[in-house]
Amino acid sequence: MADGIPIEITGLTKRFGAVTAVEDLGFTVQPGKVTGFLGPNGAGKTTTLRVLLGLERPDAGTATFGGTPYAALPRPLETVGASLDASFHPGRSARNHLLVYATAAGIDRSRVPAVLAQVGIAEYADRRVGGYSLGMRQRLALAYTLLGDPGVFVLDEPINGLDPEGIKWIRGFLQALAREGRTVLVSSHLLSEVQQSVDDVVIISKGRLVKRGTLASLELDAAPRTIVDSPDRAALVAALDAAGLEYTEGRGGLIVAEPDPARVGHAAFVGGVELSALHRLKSGLEESFLSLVGGGDES
Numbered sequence: 648m649a650d651g652i653p654i655e656i657t658g659l660t661k662r663f664g665a666v667t668a669v670e671d672l673g674f675t676v677q678p679g680k681v682t683g684f685l686g687p688n689g690a691g692k693t694t695t696l697r698v699l700l701g702l703e704r705p706d707a708g709t710a711t712f713g714g715t716p717y718a719a720l721p722r723p724l725e726t727v728g729a730s731l732d733a734s735f736h737p738g739r740s741a742r743n744h745l746l747v748y749a750t751a752a753g754i755d756r757s758r759v760p761a762v763l764a765q766v767g768i769a770e771y772a773d774r775r776v777g778g779y780s781l782g783m784r785q786r787l788a789l790a791y792t793l794l795g796d797p798g799v800f801v802l803d804e805p806i807n808g809l810d811p812e813g814i815k816w817i818r819g820f821l822q823a824l825a826r827e828g829r830t831v832l833v834s835s836h837l838l839s840e841v842q843q844s845v846d847d848v849v850i851i852s853k854g855r856l857v858k859r860g861t862l863a864s865l866e867l868d869a870a871p872r873t874i875v876d877s878p879d880r881a882a883l884v885a886a887l888d889a890a891g892l893e894y895t896e897g898r899g900g901l902i903v904a905e906p907d908p909a910r911v912g913h914a915a916f917v918g919g920v921e922l923s924a925l926h927r928l929k930s931g932l933e934e935s936f937l938s939l940v941g942g943g944d945e946s
Protein backbone atom coordinates (compact mmCIF):
# COMPACT_ATOMS: atom_id res chain seq x y z
CA MET A 648 0.00 0.00 0.00
CA ALA A 649 1.16 3.52 -0.82
CA ASP A 650 1.42 6.10 1.95
CA GLY A 651 -1.39 8.50 2.71
CA ILE A 652 -0.40 11.97 1.51
CA PRO A 653 -2.22 15.19 2.46
CA ILE A 654 -4.26 16.92 -0.23
CA GLU A 655 -3.41 20.61 -0.23
CA ILE A 656 -5.61 23.22 -1.88
CA THR A 657 -4.42 26.83 -1.74
CA GLY A 658 -6.01 30.00 -3.11
CA LEU A 659 -7.82 28.04 -5.79
CA THR A 660 -9.92 29.97 -8.28
CA LYS A 661 -11.56 28.54 -11.39
CA ARG A 662 -13.78 30.49 -13.78
CA PHE A 663 -15.83 29.33 -16.73
CA GLY A 664 -16.41 32.50 -18.73
CA ALA A 665 -18.52 34.73 -16.52
CA VAL A 666 -19.13 31.97 -13.95
CA THR A 667 -16.73 31.78 -11.02
CA ALA A 668 -17.10 28.11 -10.04
CA VAL A 669 -14.44 28.18 -7.31
CA GLU A 670 -13.07 31.27 -5.61
CA ASP A 671 -9.96 31.55 -3.45
CA LEU A 672 -10.56 28.12 -1.93
CA GLY A 673 -8.09 26.66 0.54
CA PHE A 674 -8.13 23.57 2.71
CA THR A 675 -6.02 20.53 3.62
CA VAL A 676 -7.18 16.93 3.79
CA GLN A 677 -5.25 14.76 6.22
CA PRO A 678 -4.36 11.06 5.92
CA GLY A 679 -5.95 8.65 8.36
CA LYS A 680 -9.39 10.24 8.17
CA VAL A 681 -12.42 10.35 5.96
CA THR A 682 -13.11 13.94 4.93
CA GLY A 683 -16.50 14.95 3.58
CA PHE A 684 -16.36 17.63 0.87
CA LEU A 685 -19.82 19.12 1.12
CA GLY A 686 -21.91 21.75 -0.56
CA PRO A 687 -25.18 22.11 -2.44
CA ASN A 688 -25.56 21.48 -6.18
CA GLY A 689 -23.37 23.87 -8.14
CA ALA A 690 -21.19 24.75 -5.13
CA GLY A 691 -17.99 23.89 -7.01
CA LYS A 692 -17.13 20.45 -5.62
CA THR A 693 -16.64 18.65 -8.93
CA THR A 694 -14.75 21.61 -10.36
CA THR A 695 -12.35 21.56 -7.38
CA LEU A 696 -11.79 17.82 -7.78
CA ARG A 697 -11.28 18.16 -11.54
CA VAL A 698 -8.59 20.78 -10.94
CA LEU A 699 -7.02 18.55 -8.27
CA LEU A 700 -6.87 15.69 -10.77
CA GLY A 701 -5.37 17.84 -13.51
CA LEU A 702 -8.51 17.79 -15.68
CA GLU A 703 -8.99 21.56 -15.50
CA ARG A 704 -6.43 24.32 -15.29
CA PRO A 705 -7.00 26.74 -12.39
CA ASP A 706 -7.10 30.50 -12.94
CA ALA A 707 -5.23 30.93 -9.66
CA GLY A 708 -3.92 28.82 -6.82
CA THR A 709 -2.73 25.26 -6.49
CA ALA A 710 -4.15 21.84 -5.75
CA THR A 711 -1.56 19.17 -4.93
CA PHE A 712 -0.83 15.86 -3.28
CA GLY A 713 1.76 16.79 -0.67
CA GLY A 714 3.05 19.54 -2.96
CA THR A 715 3.02 17.53 -6.18
CA PRO A 716 0.35 18.26 -8.81
CA TYR A 717 -1.45 15.20 -10.14
CA ALA A 718 0.14 15.57 -13.58
CA ALA A 719 3.61 15.36 -12.02
CA LEU A 720 2.98 12.16 -10.02
CA PRO A 721 5.32 9.46 -11.30
CA ARG A 722 2.82 6.62 -10.84
CA PRO A 723 -0.58 8.30 -10.55
CA LEU A 724 -2.80 5.20 -10.23
CA GLU A 725 -0.59 3.90 -7.45
CA THR A 726 -0.70 7.23 -5.62
CA VAL A 727 -4.26 8.47 -6.05
CA GLY A 728 -7.44 6.50 -6.64
CA ALA A 729 -9.91 8.88 -8.25
CA SER A 730 -13.45 8.47 -9.42
CA LEU A 731 -15.23 11.47 -10.88
CA ASP A 732 -18.04 10.03 -12.94
CA ALA A 733 -18.95 6.38 -13.14
CA SER A 734 -19.13 6.21 -16.93
CA PHE A 735 -18.00 2.95 -18.48
CA HIS A 736 -18.32 1.51 -21.95
CA PRO A 737 -21.65 -0.36 -21.77
CA GLY A 738 -20.54 -3.23 -24.00
CA ARG A 739 -17.51 -4.20 -21.91
CA SER A 740 -17.46 -6.26 -18.77
CA ALA A 741 -16.17 -4.95 -15.45
CA ARG A 742 -13.24 -7.34 -15.65
CA ASN A 743 -12.27 -6.11 -19.12
CA HIS A 744 -12.48 -2.48 -18.05
CA LEU A 745 -10.16 -3.05 -15.15
CA LEU A 746 -7.75 -5.19 -17.18
CA VAL A 747 -7.41 -2.37 -19.71
CA TYR A 748 -6.66 0.20 -17.01
CA ALA A 749 -4.29 -2.13 -15.14
CA THR A 750 -2.35 -2.95 -18.30
CA ALA A 751 -2.05 0.71 -19.28
CA ALA A 752 -0.71 1.61 -15.84
CA GLY A 753 1.65 -1.36 -15.57
CA ILE A 754 -0.29 -2.80 -12.64
CA ASP A 755 -0.28 -6.57 -12.10
CA ARG A 756 -3.37 -8.29 -13.59
CA SER A 757 -3.90 -10.16 -10.34
CA ARG A 758 -5.18 -6.91 -8.84
CA VAL A 759 -8.29 -7.10 -11.04
CA PRO A 760 -10.05 -10.08 -9.38
CA ALA A 761 -8.81 -8.81 -6.01
CA VAL A 762 -10.47 -5.41 -6.31
CA LEU A 763 -13.64 -6.85 -7.86
CA ALA A 764 -13.97 -9.07 -4.80
CA GLN A 765 -13.13 -6.19 -2.46
CA VAL A 766 -16.09 -4.13 -3.69
CA GLY A 767 -18.42 -7.12 -3.81
CA ILE A 768 -19.07 -7.43 -7.57
CA ALA A 769 -16.92 -10.49 -8.34
CA GLU A 770 -19.99 -12.51 -9.33
CA TYR A 771 -20.97 -9.91 -11.97
CA ALA A 772 -17.41 -9.39 -13.25
CA ASP A 773 -18.05 -10.87 -16.69
CA ARG A 774 -21.39 -9.17 -17.31
CA ARG A 775 -21.68 -6.22 -19.66
CA VAL A 776 -21.51 -3.02 -17.63
CA GLY A 777 -24.43 -1.67 -19.67
CA GLY A 778 -26.69 -3.95 -17.64
CA TYR A 779 -25.32 -2.82 -14.29
CA SER A 780 -27.47 -0.99 -11.75
CA LEU A 781 -26.30 2.43 -10.56
CA GLY A 782 -25.09 0.86 -7.32
CA MET A 783 -23.07 -1.76 -9.20
CA ARG A 784 -21.51 0.97 -11.36
CA GLN A 785 -20.58 2.89 -8.22
CA ARG A 786 -18.86 -0.22 -6.89
CA LEU A 787 -17.03 -0.71 -10.19
CA ALA A 788 -15.83 2.89 -10.01
CA LEU A 789 -14.46 2.15 -6.53
CA ALA A 790 -12.82 -1.04 -7.81
CA TYR A 791 -11.01 1.10 -10.37
CA THR A 792 -9.72 3.46 -7.66
CA LEU A 793 -8.36 0.47 -5.74
CA LEU A 794 -6.37 -1.00 -8.65
CA GLY A 795 -3.06 0.63 -7.79
CA ASP A 796 -3.55 0.21 -4.00
CA PRO A 797 -3.08 3.98 -3.58
CA GLY A 798 -2.69 5.96 -0.38
CA VAL A 799 -5.11 8.69 -1.45
CA PHE A 800 -8.74 8.44 -2.57
CA VAL A 801 -10.66 11.24 -4.29
CA LEU A 802 -14.28 10.23 -4.79
CA ASP A 803 -16.97 12.47 -6.28
CA GLU A 804 -20.41 11.57 -4.91
CA PRO A 805 -19.62 7.85 -4.41
CA ILE A 806 -22.73 7.31 -2.28
CA ASN A 807 -25.18 8.79 -4.78
CA GLY A 808 -27.57 6.08 -5.94
CA LEU A 809 -26.66 3.47 -3.35
CA ASP A 810 -29.44 1.69 -1.48
CA PRO A 811 -29.37 1.60 2.35
CA GLU A 812 -27.36 -1.60 2.35
CA GLY A 813 -24.89 -0.08 -0.11
CA ILE A 814 -24.59 3.04 2.04
CA LYS A 815 -23.83 0.93 5.08
CA TRP A 816 -21.26 -1.01 3.11
CA ILE A 817 -19.46 2.06 1.73
CA ARG A 818 -19.35 3.63 5.18
CA GLY A 819 -17.36 0.66 6.49
CA PHE A 820 -15.29 0.57 3.33
CA LEU A 821 -14.22 4.25 3.54
CA GLN A 822 -13.48 4.06 7.23
CA ALA A 823 -11.36 0.94 6.76
CA LEU A 824 -9.28 2.78 4.14
CA ALA A 825 -8.77 5.69 6.54
CA ARG A 826 -7.84 3.39 9.40
CA GLU A 827 -5.05 2.01 7.23
CA GLY A 828 -3.63 5.54 7.14
CA ARG A 829 -4.94 6.54 3.73
CA THR A 830 -6.29 9.95 2.77
CA VAL A 831 -9.97 9.78 1.83
CA LEU A 832 -11.85 12.73 0.32
CA VAL A 833 -15.52 12.12 -0.47
CA SER A 834 -17.86 14.71 -1.94
CA SER A 835 -21.59 14.89 -1.38
CA HIS A 836 -24.35 17.47 -1.69
CA LEU A 837 -26.04 15.92 1.35
CA LEU A 838 -24.56 16.05 4.81
CA SER A 839 -27.02 13.41 5.99
CA GLU A 840 -25.68 11.01 3.36
CA VAL A 841 -22.09 11.11 4.65
CA GLN A 842 -22.66 12.13 8.25
CA GLN A 843 -21.93 8.66 9.60
CA SER A 844 -18.94 8.07 7.31
CA VAL A 845 -16.83 11.18 7.85
CA ASP A 846 -14.46 12.41 10.54
CA ASP A 847 -13.80 15.87 9.07
CA VAL A 848 -15.85 18.18 6.90
CA VAL A 849 -14.99 20.85 4.35
CA ILE A 850 -18.10 22.79 3.40
CA ILE A 851 -18.29 25.08 0.39
CA SER A 852 -21.05 27.25 -1.00
CA LYS A 853 -20.95 29.27 -4.23
CA GLY A 854 -17.33 28.29 -4.74
CA ARG A 855 -16.15 29.55 -1.37
CA LEU A 856 -15.13 27.84 1.84
CA VAL A 857 -17.73 28.26 4.57
CA LYS A 858 -16.53 25.77 7.16
CA ARG A 859 -13.82 23.25 7.80
CA GLY A 860 -13.26 21.19 10.89
CA THR A 861 -14.26 18.00 12.57
CA LEU A 862 -17.79 16.66 12.30
CA ALA A 863 -17.95 17.14 16.07
CA SER A 864 -17.27 20.88 15.65
CA LEU A 865 -20.20 21.09 13.24
CA GLU A 866 -22.37 19.36 15.80
CA LEU A 867 -21.38 22.05 18.31
CA ASP A 868 -22.60 24.65 15.82
CA ALA A 869 -25.93 22.87 15.78
CA ALA A 870 -27.17 24.36 19.06
CA PRO A 871 -30.42 26.35 18.71
CA ARG A 872 -29.81 29.88 17.49
CA THR A 873 -31.60 32.82 15.95
CA ILE A 874 -31.39 34.14 12.41
CA VAL A 875 -31.76 37.89 12.09
CA ASP A 876 -31.31 40.31 9.23
CA SER A 877 -31.85 43.96 8.47
CA PRO A 878 -31.75 46.21 5.40
CA ASP A 879 -29.05 47.97 7.41
CA ARG A 880 -26.58 45.23 8.37
CA ALA A 881 -24.11 47.67 9.92
CA ALA A 882 -26.75 49.04 12.29
CA LEU A 883 -27.82 45.50 13.17
CA VAL A 884 -24.24 44.49 13.94
CA ALA A 885 -23.89 47.55 16.19
CA ALA A 886 -27.13 46.67 18.02
CA LEU A 887 -26.05 43.06 18.56
CA ASP A 888 -22.63 44.19 19.76
CA ALA A 889 -24.26 46.66 22.15
CA ALA A 890 -26.42 43.88 23.58
CA GLY A 891 -23.41 41.56 23.93
CA LEU A 892 -24.90 38.98 21.55
CA GLU A 893 -22.49 36.81 19.57
CA TYR A 894 -23.15 36.03 15.93
CA THR A 895 -21.64 34.70 12.73
CA GLU A 896 -22.48 35.67 9.18
CA GLY A 897 -24.77 33.24 7.40
CA ARG A 898 -26.08 33.49 3.89
CA GLY A 899 -29.58 34.38 5.03
CA GLY A 900 -28.61 36.83 7.75
CA LEU A 901 -26.66 36.91 10.97
CA ILE A 902 -26.76 33.72 13.01
CA VAL A 903 -26.97 34.74 16.66
CA ALA A 904 -25.90 32.46 19.49
CA GLU A 905 -29.20 33.02 21.29
CA PRO A 906 -32.04 30.51 21.13
CA ASP A 907 -34.78 33.06 21.90
CA PRO A 908 -35.65 35.30 18.91
CA ALA A 909 -37.47 37.71 21.25
CA ARG A 910 -34.19 38.66 22.92
CA VAL A 911 -32.57 39.33 19.55
CA GLY A 912 -35.62 41.35 18.47
CA HIS A 913 -35.39 43.38 21.66
CA ALA A 914 -31.72 44.16 21.04
CA ALA A 915 -32.62 45.43 17.56
CA PHE A 916 -35.52 47.48 18.96
CA VAL A 917 -33.22 49.10 21.52
CA GLY A 918 -30.80 49.97 18.71
CA GLY A 919 -33.62 51.37 16.55
CA VAL A 920 -32.90 48.84 13.78
CA GLU A 921 -35.48 47.74 11.23
CA LEU A 922 -35.55 43.97 10.72
CA SER A 923 -36.13 42.04 7.52
CA ALA A 924 -35.87 38.59 9.15
CA LEU A 925 -36.11 37.23 12.66
CA HIS A 926 -36.67 33.60 13.46
CA ARG A 927 -35.36 30.67 15.33
CA LEU A 928 -32.86 28.42 13.56
CA LYS A 929 -33.90 24.86 14.08
CA SER A 930 -31.25 22.87 15.88
CA GLY A 931 -29.69 19.87 14.29
CA LEU A 932 -26.80 18.98 12.07
CA GLU A 933 -28.69 19.29 8.79
CA GLU A 934 -30.08 22.72 9.74
CA SER A 935 -26.63 23.85 10.76
CA PHE A 936 -25.33 22.71 7.39
CA LEU A 937 -28.16 24.42 5.54
CA SER A 938 -27.64 27.68 7.40
CA LEU A 939 -23.98 27.60 6.37
CA VAL A 940 -24.66 26.95 2.70
CA GLY A 941 -27.73 29.13 2.39
CA GLY A 942 -30.38 26.48 1.84
CA GLY A 943 -33.35 25.76 4.06
CA ASP A 944 -35.92 28.29 5.19
CA GLU A 945 -33.63 31.12 6.17
CA SER A 946 -32.30 31.87 2.69
Ligand SMILES: Nc1ncnc2c1ncn2[C@@H]1O[C@H](COP(=O)(O)OP(=O)(O)OP(=O)(O)O)[C@@H](O)[C@H]1O
Nearest residue numbers: 663666668686687688689690691692693694695836
Ligand atom coordinates in the same frame (compact mmCIF):
# COMPACT_ATOMS: atom_id res chain seq x y z
N1 LIG B 1 -17.35 23.11 -17.99
C1 LIG B 1 -18.10 24.09 -17.45
N2 LIG B 1 -18.49 25.15 -18.18
C2 LIG B 1 -19.24 26.14 -17.63
N3 LIG B 1 -19.64 26.15 -16.35
C3 LIG B 1 -19.30 25.13 -15.57
C4 LIG B 1 -18.50 24.03 -16.07
N4 LIG B 1 -18.32 23.14 -15.06
C5 LIG B 1 -18.95 23.67 -13.99
N5 LIG B 1 -19.53 24.84 -14.29
C6 LIG B 1 -20.29 25.70 -13.34
O1 LIG B 1 -19.51 25.84 -12.18
C7 LIG B 1 -20.33 25.82 -11.01
C8 LIG B 1 -19.88 24.71 -10.09
O2 LIG B 1 -20.19 23.45 -10.67
P1 LIG B 1 -19.73 22.08 -10.05
O3 LIG B 1 -20.11 21.02 -11.00
O4 LIG B 1 -18.30 22.17 -9.66
O5 LIG B 1 -20.62 21.99 -8.73
P2 LIG B 1 -20.87 20.76 -7.75
O6 LIG B 1 -20.65 21.29 -6.37
O7 LIG B 1 -20.07 19.59 -8.17
O8 LIG B 1 -22.44 20.49 -7.93
P3 LIG B 1 -23.28 19.11 -7.89
O9 LIG B 1 -23.62 18.84 -6.45
O10 LIG B 1 -24.51 19.45 -8.67
O11 LIG B 1 -22.46 18.02 -8.52
C9 LIG B 1 -21.76 25.67 -11.52
O12 LIG B 1 -22.30 26.97 -11.62
C10 LIG B 1 -21.59 25.08 -12.89
O13 LIG B 1 -22.66 25.42 -13.72
Ligand SMILES: [Mg+2]
Nearest residue numbers: 692693694803
Ligand atom coordinates in the same frame (compact mmCIF):
# COMPACT_ATOMS: atom_id res chain seq x y z
MG1 LIG C 1 -20.60 17.66 -8.75
